[in-house]
Amino acid sequence: MLLILAVCNLPVFAAEKIELAEPETDARVKLVRSHVQVSGQLQTAAGGGKKISLKLSADAQYRFFERRLNGAGRDAETLRSVRLYRFANNEAEVTPADAPAGAAPKKSTLKLPETKHLIVAHGRREGAMLYSPTATLTYDQLDLISTPGDSLSVLSLLPREGIAAGDSWKPETWAVQMLCGVEAMTKGEITCKLEEADASSARVTFTGSSEGATLGAPTTVQLTGEFTFDRVAKLMTRVQMKQTETRAIGAAKPGLEVTASVTLERSLADENSEAKLLSDAAVADLPVEPAAEMQFLRFESWGTRFYHDRDWHQFHQTNDVAVLRLVEHGSLLAQVNVSPIPPAAAGSHTSAEQFQTDIRQSLGKRLKSITKAESLKPRNANDRRFLFRVAVDGEADGVPMTWFYHLCAAPNGQQVSFVFAVETKNLEKFNNRDLSLVRLLEFIPARQAAK
Structure with a gap:
């Protein structure tokens, strides 16, 4: 009894507070x-208010080396890194939801080419902005490396x-x-909890959700998971996360x-490795x-x-x-259809008159008037495109529209067309952005295109 009283009278200390942080430097x-x-x-x-569902x-699997870079600002912009990808592969299957049992899915595989292996991740509120400082990514390549649970974004969970x-x-x-990667978040919260810790490691659970819009489409995201932090190495070493996203058709x-x-x-890389x-x-x-x-x-x-923004x-x-x-600020501003045109003889191209005749036939009763037709100036003396x-x-x-048709031809007779469609009320916002896109068009030599 005396021993119990003695123990009960010992001073009670608050639980030890520990740091879970990776230095910004x-x-x-x-x-x-x-x-x-x-x-x-x-x-x-699918038109008429209907939709098509696809399973x-x-x-996807990835392996890359990554190191932090100095921040570019406050909040999300304190997070920057550079990555050297050694493997990035995504295999996907899509099947109509109403397909009969045993129907063969449509399969696709995306890989990151050798020339796109160096990637910079730049923190933004809407998610890590990824780009290659050595080569220009395609839309599909950017989509491949933009993933839930990005290794830079998860660091924002640390206390x-x-x-x-x-x-x-x-x-x-x-x-x-x-x-969560929501472009325009209206509401969101994540709660993290330090479940356990010892001298070498700590385990944290987290759960949360967000609401808002991505590219103008209403979006909700729910996530739950946990991560392990190595207290000796000062390193978040493992993250397991489940993220559920519901997004309207945009x-x-x-x-x-x-x-x-x-x-x-995540682990510290061998200094003698890549x-x-x-x-x-x-x-x-x-x-x-x-x-x-x-x-x-x-x-x-x-x-x-x-090339395009x-x-x-x-x-x-x-x-x-x-x-x-x-899409700008969540609203559709314009659409462009890009199509190959049957080639002309070398040194020639579809005539301006024929092109305008084709436009009239294509638009039919939708056309009111051709307001301007002009040849664009070449970029320089070596630019021989038409x-x-x-x-x-x-x-x-019933909606007033403006279309910009572009006929583009190479000296060898290769041809392609661009058709930009803009609601007339949006012309000022559009600000002739068709010109900046078309002027960057390149015709690829056959041997280069085959690579």
Whole structure:
């Protein structure tokens, strides 16, 4: 009894507070492995208010070296890194939801080419902005490496101050938005809890949700998971996360009802490995803020390529046409259809008169008038392309429209057309952006295109 009283009278100390932080100036190179499995449904508009549902399953795996870079600002912009990808592969299967049992799915595989292996991740509220400082990514390549549970974004979960076992904290709103990847978040919260810790490691669980819009489409995201932190190495070493996203059909993207299961593993890289390719000298010239051209995406097909900013989204492509849509601040601003034209004889092209005749036949009763037809000036003395632009006013389904038709031809007779469609009321916002896109068109020599 006396012993019990003695023990009860001992002073009671508060639980030890510990730090769970990776230094912002941490220049160590990490080896990152990520496995993302996605399942659920896509929805596309079928007209008349109907939609088509497609079953989706995808399995993506990544391995890359990564090191932190100095921040570019406050909040999300404190997070920057450079990555050297050694493996990036996504295998997906899509099947109509109403397909009979045993129907063969449509399979696709995406890989990151050798020339796109160096990637910079730049923290933004809406998620990590990824670009290559050495080569221009395509839309599909950017989509491949943009994943839930991004290794830079998960660092936003770490607490800003010391915590004790059993304590909970809520990351700031920018961290919630960055991790959930919602472009315009209206509401969101994540709660983290330090479940257990010893001298060497700590385990944290987290759960949360966000609401808002992505590319103008209403979006909700729910996530739950846990991560392990190595207290000795000061390193988040493992993340397991499940993220469920529901997104309405948008102007540039299909609707989503999908769940992603993410396993992320991070370890300190062997200094004698390829990690040395991310040395101080190797990353010294990376800009704090990337130039606009570094963020461009590349479209390449039919022996042509052009470059565009990220407000243009690849909506659909077949063997005969590619459709890109321009979305700004969540609203559809314009659409462009890019199509190959039968080649002309070398040194020739479809005549301006014939092109305008084709336009009249294509638009039919929708056409009111051709307001301007002009040849565009070459970029320089070596530019031998023929570029011809026709501006047309008309109406579609009672809506005043303006179309910009472009005939583009190479000296060898190769030809392609661009048809931009803009609601007339949006012409000022559109600001002749068709010109900047078409002027960047290149015709690829046959041998280069075959690579």
